[in-house]
Amino acid sequence: MFKLLEKKKIGPDIWQMKVSAPRVAKYAKPGQFVIVITDKRGERIPLTICDYNKDEGWVMIVLQVVGLSTSRMAELNEGDSFADFVGPLGQPSWFVNAEPSDIRGHNFIFIAGGVGAAPVYPQLKWLADNGKKADLILGARSAEQLILLPELKEVTNEVYIATNDGSAGEKGFVTDTLKKVLLERPEYYNECIAIGPMIMMKSVAEMTRTFALKTTVSLNTLMIDGTGMCGACRVTVGGKIKFTCVDGPEFDAHLVDFDEAMRRQGMYKREETESHRCNIDKAVEESHKRK
Amino acid sequence: MKQVNRVPVREQDPEVRKNNFDEVCLGYNEDEAVAEASRCLNCKKPLCVSDCPVSIDIPSFVEKIKNREFYQAAEIISRSSVLPSVCGRVCPQESQCEGKCILGVKGDPVSIGKLERFIGDWGRDNGFIIPVKSEPNSHRVAVIGSGPAGLTCAGELASLGYDVTIFEALHKAGGVLEYGIPEFRLPKEKVVRQEVENVKRMGVKIITNAVIGKAGTIDNLLDNEGFDAIFVGTGAGLPLFMNIPGENLNGVLSANEFLTRINLMKAYDDEFDTPVRTGQRVAVVGGGNVAMDSARSAVRMGADVSVIYRRSAEELPARAEEVHHAREEGIDFRLLTNPVEVLGNEKGWVTGLKCVRMELGEPDESGRRRPVVIPDSEFIIETDTVIMSLGTSPNPLIAGTTPNLETDRKGCVKAVDENGTTTREGVFAAGDVVTGSATVILAMGAARKSAKAIDDYIRSKYAGK
Numbered sequence: 017m018f019k020l021l022e023k024k025k026i027g028p029d030i031w032q033m034k035v036s037a038p039r040v041a042k043y044a045k046p047g048q049f050v051i052v053i054t055d056k057r058g059e060r061i062p063l064t065i066c067d068y069n070k071d072e073g074w075v076m077i078v079l080q081v082v083g084l085s086t087s088r089m090a091e092l093n094e095g096d097s098f099a100d101f102v103g104p105l106g107q108p109s110w111f112v113n114a115e116p117s118d119i120r121g122h123n124f125i126f127i128a129g130g131v132g133a134a135p136v137y138p139q140l141k142w143l144a145d146n147g148k149k150a151d152l153i154l155g156a157r158s159a160e161q162l163i164l165l166p167e168l169k170e171v172t173n174e175v176y177i178a179t180n181d182g183s184a185g186e187k188g189f190v191t192d193t194l195k196k197v198l199l200e201r202p203e204y205y206n207e208c209i210a211i212g213p214m215i216m217m218k219s220v221a222e223m224t225r226t227f228a229l230k231t232t233v234s235l236n237t238l239m240i241d242g243t244g245m246c247g248a249c250r251v252t253v254g255g256k257i258k259f260t261c262v263d264g265p266e267f268d269a270h271l272v273d274f275d276e277a278m279r280r281q282g283m284y285k286r287e288e289t290e291s292h293r294c295n296i297d298k299a300v301e302e303s304h305k306r307k
Numbered sequence: 308m309k310q311v312n313r314v315p316v317r318e319q320d321p322e323v324r325k326n327n328f329d330e331v332c333l334g335y336n337e338d339e340a341v342a343e344a345s346r347c348l349n350c351k352k353p354l355c356v357s358d359c360p361v362s363i364d365i366p367s368f369v370e371k372i373k374n375r376e377f378y379q380a381a382e383i384i385s386r387s388s389v390l391p392s393v394c395g396r397v398c399p400q401e402s403q404c405e406g407k408c409i410l411g412v413k414g415d416p417v418s419i420g421k422l423e424r425f426i427g428d429w430g431r432d433n434g435f436i437i438p439v440k441s442e443p444n445s446h447r448v449a450v451i452g453s454g455p456a457g458l459t460c461a462g463e464l465a466s467l468g469y470d471v472t473i474f475e476a477l478h479k480a481g482g483v484l485e486y487g488i489p490e491f492r493l494p495k496e497k498v499v500r501q502e503v504e505n506v507k508r509m510g511v512k513i514i515t516n517a518v519i520g521k522a523g524t525i526d527n528l529l530d531n532e533g534f535d536a537i538f539v540g541t542g543a544g545l546p547l548f549m550n551i552p553g554e555n556l557n558g559v560l561s562a563n564e565f566l567t568r569i570n571l572m573k574a575y576d577d578e579f580d581t582p583v584r585t586g587q588r589v590a591v592v593g594g595g596n597v598a599m600d601s602a603r604s605a606v607r608m609g610a611d612v613s614v615i616y617r618r619s620a621e622e623l624p625a626r627a628e629e630v631h632h633a634r635e636e637g638i639d640f641r642l643l644t645n646p647v648e649v650l651g652n653e654k655g656w657v658t659g660l661k662c663v664r665m666e667l668g669e670p671d672e673s674g675r676r677r678p679v680v681i682p683d684s685e686f687i688i689e690t691d692t693v694i695m696s697l698g699t700s701p702n703p704l705i706a707g708t709t710p711n712l713e714t715d716r717k718g719c720v721k722a723v724d725e726n727g728t729t730t731r732e733g734v735f736a737a738g739d740v741v742t743g744s745a746t747v748i749l750a751m752g753a754a755r756k757s758a759k760a761i762d763d764y765i766r767s768k769y770a771g772k
């Protein structure tokens with residue numbers, strides 16, 4: 017059993033949880049994820065590793081309640097345990113295994129939409145620890161959904177904020193801010209790393225393509241086992257079938273077939289989900305549709 | 308005179324079982340088992356044993372059943388197998404032990420599988436415990452994967468006194484027995500979990516949720532975690548697809564995904580959270596056990612099911628009993644048929660399968676006649692779900708993270724001898740990870756040899772120390 021050590025509400029329907037999982041913590045790297053089962057009837061739910069501590073043996077996850085399983089998970093209290101917690105899964109971000117010299121001259125612009133702030137955090141932290149602070153565009157529907165802001169500021173150079181309603185930072189989408197930043201500093205950035213709702217990642221990819229800026233996204237496809245056994249997580253990247261759980265979750269954004277990926281993600285949407293999805297994903301998706 | 312015909316086994320009626328996930332075959336009771344055992348000639352040179360990959364002493368255990376000495380029968384089987392209730396249910400007996408039984412020349416062979424199952428189940432119900440042969444020694448062996456290969460190797464080594472830990476990636480132990488083969492053929496609580504418990508009772512530790520290659524590598528286990536040798540029994544779980552247009556449409560899934568949702572995650576049971584979507588009309592592509600299991604599971608989820616296979620009935624690789632049961636359950640076999648494209652609607656959901664008709668040509672390398680496309684024979688099968696059951700290959704988690712562990716073109720770990728010795732010192736491998744998808748009992752047979760080789764390896768490593 018994997019004990020819930022700390023639970024904190026960090027936004028509307030967004031929870032941060034520190035879970036005791038020594039084996040995962042020992043081997044975790046930025047970019048990787050875990051699969052969590054709440055109780056013996058629960059399903060296997062993939063969540064990104066948001067922070068970890070090898071010595072203390074814990075892993076931090078950030079959870080947005082969107083449907084049945086995530087709400088079950090959010091019902092656990094400090095002291096309760098998850099039935100299963102497996103990981104780290106997936107490939108770490110490429111720079112984790114790169115030579116320090118390859119990173120030194122490499123300027124990153126990160127983009128995080130909604131709970132995407134959680135998965136970018138360990139990457140930014142790793143880069144900061146290795147002497148390469150990056151810039152970040154953080155987007156959310158409104159100010160109250162901006163999560164982890166103090167932590168993120170600590171590990172970045174510049175944080176640009178965009179909210180749909182203008183309640184914090186610029187009013188608009190992350191892509192509007194991105195465009196501005198790229199126009200202001202042409203040629204400066206070497207890579208964009210975008211994590212958030214599929215539709216956001218797709219829009220970012222379309223924009224950076226026009227700037228010929230290398231872009232990496234982390235895909236949140238459907239998953240079951242996370243070990244390459246079921247093929248539920250398959251995506252088309254550069255015309256080839258890839259399994260997100262073992263080949264990814266990070267891929268070259270300009271090669272991903274986003275339309276297919278978004279369609280496949282909806283395959284098991286439960287009826288009740290619509291009413292439950294009070295979240296950023298939905299808002300962002302809808303406002304994009306309106307555009 | 309011996310009876311020519313075997314004692315029939317009781318089964319759930321097809322019309323009833325189509326609507327439930329309970330076991331189809333009900334097995335023998337004591338009297339039936341004794342009657343069936345009495346048919347055995349107790350041959351001096353038993354041909355049946357030669358075709359059992361783990362060489363169970365068949366005439367002896369059958370003799371014990373005849374004398375109603377069930378405990379002794381269980382003891383005899385346990386010398387060769389830790390999974391009798393499993394093998395009795397899923398071995399392709401017709402091409403193994405029973406295929407060679409001398410009685411098969413003139414009538415029915417002895418129902419060895421059903422008798423083995425009877426004893427396995429008897430042992431469970433009567434508290435039979437597998438005896439351990441040797442005193443514990445201090446050497447530690449890590450077994451990766453808890454399928455039939457891993458469980459067999461672990462049991463064998465525990466019996467020899469080793470301190471054995473199994474690392475399993477999923478949250479339940481058993482490998483394909485747990486996530487692949489459905490409840491109606493192999494009950495999970497009653498059979499799989501019980502036999503896993505038996506292995507634990509021999510002293511084997513099982514750590515679930517441990518993906519080796521991700522949460523630690525083989526190097527870590529050998530260098531930092533104090534293991535003297537490693538057995539790799541990670542199976543062949545990576546599903547293959549056909550690479551035809553439309554394969555990523557919503558409604559196309561691998562047999563592994565479908566079966567995992569149903570078995571491991573119990574999606575058929577409303578009390579469990581994992582969803583599974585089985586449409587009204589399901590087309591299963593393939594002809595092996597995996598295809599039969601998918602098709603029969605889909606029937607139980609309420610769908611109209613057809614099996615699409617490119618060769619003829621004779622070449623169907625599934626166990627004879629499964630094909631028979633599938634037919635009884637109303638599954639439509641579309642033989643000599645091959646899909647060339649999955650068709651979908653504007654929303655990206657499957658609507659049909661474009662197929663071609665095939666005929667059998669010259670035999671290929673496998674000795675089976677090669678299917679050849681009949682020109683201009685395209686036609687469409689309407690369906691809303693397609694389950695691809697085309698075989699599997701080993702996942703890259705171990706091979707990709709273990710230096711000097713060679714694999715072949717298909718990603719299978721290379722064994723340099725019949726004991727599963729690999730190109731990496733101290734690392735042994737057997738089962739599907741070496742052979743590609745095969746059978747439970749072949750995996751177990753090979754794993755037994757590896758256990759012996761690991762024992763020899765550790766003995767020689769520490770000889771004189």
Ligand SMILES: Cc1cc2nc3c(=O)[nH]c(=O)nc-3n(C[C@H](O)[C@H](O)[C@H](O)COP(=O)(O)OP(=O)(O)OC[C@H]3O[C@@H](n4cnc5c(N)ncnc54)[C@H](O)[C@@H]3O)c2cc1C
Nearest residue numbers: 062063064078079080082083084085086236237238284289
């Ligand atoms: C690699 C990866 C990392 C992720 N990291 C995070 C994270 O750090 N924080 C977080 O809050 N969420 C994360 N997600 C998404 C999270 O797994 C889903 O929100 C969750 O599975 C929804 O389950 P549900 O039962 O509450 O929702 P429901 O909508 O009721 O789920 C119905 C079905 O759809 C699947 N599903 C629904 N939405 C998603 C989705 N967006 N992604 C994948 N599967 C989905 C569920 O598994 C379930 O089978 C991640 C997903 C992946 C693949």
Ligand SMILES: Cc1cc2nc3c(=O)[nH]c(=O)nc-3n(C[C@H](O)[C@H](O)[C@H](O)COP(=O)(O)OP(=O)(O)OC[C@H]3O[C@@H](n4cnc5c(N)ncnc54)[C@H](O)[C@@H]3O)c2cc1C
Nearest residue numbers: 452454455456476482483487519542596738739745746747
């Ligand atoms: C649906 C289906 C039906 C079948 N029906 C029959 C039948 O009727 N009769 C028959 O004889 N055979 C049948 N087979 C084949 C048989 O199940 C396999 O040949 C057999 O299970 C192989 O055993 P194994 O131990 O090598 O591998 P598996 O049973 O595949 O077990 C491997 C285990 O290793 C784990 N693993 C993988 N990678 C890692 C890792 N990196 N770290 C930790 N753990 C890992 C997996 O999660 C799995 O639990 C069937 C197979 C399927 C899929």
Ligand code: SF4
Nearest residue numbers: 359394398403404420
């Ligand atoms: S293990 Fe399989 S092959 Fe061997 S005797 Fe039993 S049923 Fe036959």
Ligand code: SF4
Nearest residue numbers: 347348350355408409
């Ligand atoms: S070959 Fe048949 S009859 Fe002879 S010992 Fe084996 S099971 Fe009995």
Ligand code: FES
Nearest residue numbers: 242245246247261
């Ligand atoms: S989640 Fe099953 S193969 Fe990726």
